[in-house]
């Protein structure tokens with residue numbers, strides 16, 4: 001049976017303000033789901049609530065059980081390592097539960113493999129703080145994948161990456177999901193990237209769930225206008241996926257109420 005992430009009456013209130021209001025949804029694993037919505041819509045709050053870093057009301061379950069942190073990978077929007085560690089040391093922290101007095105050969109092998117997959121092998125001995133922003137983001141992603149999570153929550157995890165690395169990361173995530181049947185929730189602003197690489201999206205706006213389902217059914221010219229305040233042309237690429245060409249921002253639009 002396929003695992004599911006289930007949210008029932010999920011609400012988050014912060015500073016007496018309702019950030020998320022009674023969200024209900026059920027997502028089967030084995031997919032990459034985009035979490036979309038304008039600035040302040042509650043994407044990070046939603047991922048934080050699922051990860052257990054933001055207190056909430058309502059029910060959050062994965063595979064018919066409360067979230068098991070051993071099965072979770074969470075990469076918040078600001079994921080930086082302040083400590084003076086090398087890239088390899090940061091990657092190995094992805095398996096910190098298994099690190100004892102010595103690093104087991106299979107963990108070292110898995111870390112080496114993931115560094116190669118991410119194109120980071122040459123940087124393994126470098127101090128992480130000497131890497132570029134995009135390289136550091138790749139390291140943080142690789143660390144989360146080394147955990148082999150059943151549920152992977154990524155908040156704008158490709159925001160610092162160039163086009164080729166964005167595509168490479170989504171290819172890696174696709175292979176990971178096909179191999180493990182995990183569920184990936186990916187908060188993302190780049191709508192064309194979401195259209196191209198996700199199996200479905202959940203769209204937030206004004207604290208609520210605006211829609212859930214395949215990108216092309218959730219994201220229409222009307223929702224883009226109403227929720228994002230943007231007029232756009234909707235095209236279809238040769239692979240049949242939607243492509244959004246933004247034309248203009250509507251003046252005075254306040255989609256998520258600050």
Ligand SMILES: Nc1ncnc2c1ncn2[C@@H]1O[C@H](COP(=O)(O)OP(=O)(O)OP(=O)(O)O)[C@@H](O)[C@H]1O
Nearest residue numbers: 014015019037038039040041042043044045046258
């Ligand atoms: N620690 C906090 N205390 C109070 N309010 C907060 C806190 N963090 C976020 N908020 C508010 O919650 C709302 C949702 O924020 P959140 O960061 O979840 O949005 P988002 O969709 O991820 O935005 P962005 O796309 O800008 O990252 C915003 O109005 C924000 O001001």
